[in-house]
Amino acid sequence: MSRSLVLRGRRVAAFAALAALAACSSTPRGIDAQWRAPDAGRPLGGARVLVACEAAETTLVRLCVERFAAELAARGATPVPAPDAPPPPAAGPRDDARYVDLARQAGAAAVWVGSVSVAPAEPASGGLSIGFGGLHVGSGGSGVGLGVTLPVGSLGGGGSAVRYAAEARVSEVAGGRLQWSARAGSGASGDAGGQLDALARRLVDAAATAGLF
Structure with a gap:
């Protein structure tokens, strides 16, 4: 084989690798940012998934769990709502170990944790x-x-419209490791239920695009 053909083959392979890397690292539309572990498999594919949510208000927690569970079920997972528990300290580091323990008790293979934040427009x-x-x-x-x-x-009398943002994190139960996380903002005002519907759909779609199902 000539040297020119070898070099050309190497260039094609390099461009293909760059294209694959760009596809894996691209952020889906409607998602502010996302991260995926390099060795993440498909922890949500047809799996039993513990669904937990964190928010400042009980109503938001319940709506969050309900919306995410519905979207995960639509993708073929079996959602298991986490039992009510006090939220973690706001200033503390994110630690999903307690959710992993609950997932083991519930026979779940993965953990989906949602976090909802509120900001006045x-x-x-x-x-x-x-x-x-x-x-x-x-x-x-x-x-x-x-x-x-x-x-x-x-x-x-006037009042301020309230907008919501949400984050989602996925951990696999076997090793307790974080596999994926993403953040999305609503981008529009409206009732909490409608906004959380849109946020849950965007985040679950992003997880699917990242290959977690």
């Missing part, structure tokens, strides 16, 4: 602001005063 305002503590009534900005400047509409 920007208050809707026409731009009119009123300053307190100084002589100031302005339009189009917060202005300069000696006290606090509040947008009109934040003084009650």
Whole structure:
């Protein structure tokens, strides 16, 4: 075989490897970021999966578990809702060992942990602001005063739309190792149930794209 053909073959192999790497590391649409363990297999494929969620409110926890369980079931997994437990400390490191222990007790092969965060959207305002503590009534900005400047509409009655973001983590029970994680933002306001529906669908679809099913 000539040297030119050998070099050409090596170039083709290199380009194919780069294309495969790009496909594996690409982030699906609607997902802010994701990570996959290099040796991750298919821990969710037809498996019994413990589903747990973390959130500041019990209602969000229940909605989160319900939505993720439904999406996992649609992909062929058998979801097992985790028993209620106090959430981990907000400032502490993420440690899913307790969920892995619960999964072993439930005969599950994998753990799916969802985490829901809440952030108020920007208050809707026409731009009119009123300053307190100084002589100031302005339009189009917060202005300069000696006290606090509040947008009109934040003084009650208007309310702020709430948007949600969610993270999902998958661990395999046999070794207790993290296999995959991803984060998604809702990108739109609306009722909590509707937003969590969309977030759960995006994250479970991302897990499928990453080859976890």
